[in-house]
Amino acid sequence: LEEECRWVEAQNSKGECGLVPEDYIQVSRFFVIRVCAYVGEEDDDGEWDEEWDDSRSTGGDGDTPVDEDGGATGHNLHSHRKRTLSKFPFSKTPNPELYLLAKLPPKGKDRLPIYVTDVGPVWLYPESPLDCVVADPKKGSKLYGLKSYIEYQVTPNTTSRPVNHRYKHFDWLYERLLEKFGSAVPIPSLPDKQVTGRFEEEFIKMRMERLQGWMCRMCRHPVISRSEVFQLFLTYNDEKEWKTGKRKAEKDECVGPLIFSTIDPEAPELDSVEVEQRCELFSKFTKSMDDGVKDLLNVGNIHWKRCTGPLPKEYQKIGKAFQNLSSVFNTSGYQGETTLTDALTAAGKTYEEIAQIVAEQPKKDLHFLMETNQEYKGLLGSFHDTVAGHKAAIDKVKEADKMMLAGKITTQDKVTMGKRTSIMSYSLQAEMNHFHSNRIYDYNRVMQHYLEEQIRFYETIADKLKLALSQFTTL
Template sequence: PGAAPGRTGSGTGAARGNTKTEGGGGTRCAAPGARGGGGGAGSAPGGGDGAAGAGAVRLQPEPWAVYPDYEARAAAPRAVPPVPVPSRPWAPAARATRQDTAPTGRRRRAKSSATVSRNLNRFSTFVKSGGEAFVLGEASGFVKDGDKLCVVLGPRGPEWQENPYPFQCSIEDPTKQTKFKGMKSYIAYKLVPSHTGQQVHRRYKHFDWLYGRLAEKFPVISVPHLPEKQATGRFEEDFISKRRKGLAWWMDHMCSHPVLAQCDAFQHFLTCPSTDEKAWKQGKRKAEKDEMVGANFFLTISVPTGPGASLDLQEVESQVDGFKAFTKKMDESALQLNHTANEFARKQVTGFKKEYQKVGHSFKCLSQAFELDQQAFSAGLNQAIAFTAEAYDAIGDLFADQPRQDLDPVMDLLALYQGHLANFPDIIHVQKGALTKVKESKRHVEEGKMELQKAEGIQERCNIISFATLAEINHFHKIRVRDFKSQMQHFLQQQILFFQKVTQKLEEALHKYDSV
């Protein structure tokens, strides 16, 4: 049915087919496809002008009056158009289609893992890190000799092979520099690697870029966290000093790690001259285009082979669970110690200093009162009491300065290890995901759904992840013992020196009374 446009007064209404048209704001027509109204006209399906004038109402016609074959249409079965089915790549049929159209090599890999289900959570660390794709045999790539990461068996179990050329790197002399003719300011840190002896300058954003690259490349290695960013007060002396100390701890852990220390991106960061912008960008692009990331990263890991080098999965699971409980307890203890040390330092800087100086002021008032006595034999006592007052003032200053010597280094170390502890849940998740695939493949072999050879391939790739995880756990414990031994020795030494200074002040005040 069609309709011709009608125009009356100031409103216009038109209907095309069964579509609705509007008039100038009158009464809604009941017939489909028409609105009439005061000052306008609407046209019903199939015909002529609508009613004009205010308050005009078009009644709904009977259906058989509009459609001559209405009764026949009602009696005939209604034709339902086919509903298109959306594509579901996860459906078995769709997956089989992809396998049929894929190249021979890809089809073989897909078929081998068809009976091992994929993780439904595609945002899990196990999936994002490439661990799942590697365990299912989907990783492929050429591994250069320089990219190989070796795990060896040591006295404590699997360990990363030591760096044959160990080195350290100092971070010194943070200086404020400018660019764009002084429009932008930043802090540059001087780095001096021991294996080159050539100093380079790096900004915090360069450290941040390096951290991002390493965290992406090494999913089973705990890359130490950088000191936190700060939007305000970036050029204050205390903030710069604290950040430099944090970066020094970060650099120490980087240089101490057998894998991270030899990474090409880290070496480029340490050795590229600060003035060679072209060389810096080339190395930066090379690191960002690294193909040995994700699932391909696990291809670079070389593990021990032979009869005595196999891992017992139950034992590995027990060790990983034990380390998981350890990290949870250590994290809780580190938080508690950090809070306690921070509160104790605050009391020393404000409360203790104030209280000791209040005692000193009271002694001073007493000596001033005694000075009102003009007797000669009283002068020595007055001077001794005044000296005692000065000693307590000095002790208050010692308390205020002491946290920088002992408590602050402890809190800096705790902050670094809290970053490590935050990394390990993801590392453990990758290993647990691989172990789950092994258990699933064994069950499929028992049920006859998978060939034994394919299940052994999954277990072999899981062993690679397990070797790397245990090697990283052992490295963490090794460095932890080294760091906390050194830091606790430093803390106690500084405490002893502090109380020796306090004792010295008190002894000097005591000797003043010998001549009274």
């Protein structure tokens, strides 16, 4: 027997068959196992409980959250921990190459067209963009007050009718989106879970801000935003509709690499060399951008610490030193002293105010810059998996001739593989173009915001100093 990958036929839960590499036999269990995986996991309100999402008291159990930045500046909230737990008995890494020779289900109505425009392949964008507001976090409780949680109001611009969701609902949505679209569309992680202090005001505000950012990004995605599960999350009418919708989404079979079977690029098939080149280009870009973003986050973190730590302390000391000197001058007994001492005291107080302004400033400008870059760091991280899936498919295609010679696939199979990698490439290009246009918008916006706030900062200080200066006698 040769030491080569063998292809075997596998059957999914619906009894449908497809050719699968033997190496992935464990992964292919997915098709059989995933439905049973939820049996018995639903509790009385139709939801599984996450012990690490709900804690019985506000104070928590004494565990302190890991501060990855190593600082005590409060900016540790900027670190998003990687999610490591999974409910599913299989790796979440998409394996899009499985799709290359799989027997596909018949084409349904939910098709995802790709058009070629002057920027290249793009998804079909809705005429009016979807958006939503996450607001009004409220403490709720269940089990006669034994368990408490925070509920957020989510209001889409389409219905303007708010729906309530807990963090774990967002997490459920994330899992569904990852499962269904993750092979083609990088799904950014949700903001961190946190063990302690979940009910502290600052944490809730920060989480809400990040859930808003995450939802906003999902709303802006043409594939995600029109998906049934996303629409359910935003617009369910009552508990019954929500529960029914949830069960339906969980039973959705068109998940994982099968998403590519729903994509229709209205463009000529690409050859394998071009597919590979484009994939390499994107891979290189996301890697470089990831480095650049991490560098900026690093510098921003150091700057944040200086601006909230030693720098305002120094301005405060300068302010105190001026006021101190003013107090001494006041004891001189010399006539005509007060004009100077009043001005000197005012100047000292001005520097104390400047200390306050400096310390508060990062929350006003650097915060948004950091959040955006943090979001992009996550996004680029999920891009890595998407690109890796494409690379694996390309490697498979490269083996096509050998496999054909060995009689493992037919000529028709090879043609199918080429056609499907072309579809995958169009999907990746549409996704990259979506990413680029969003990136240009986001970085334009965040840089403008940063610079505007910086200008306001320097002008505010200059104005305060002008006022302080005006108190001194003209010589």
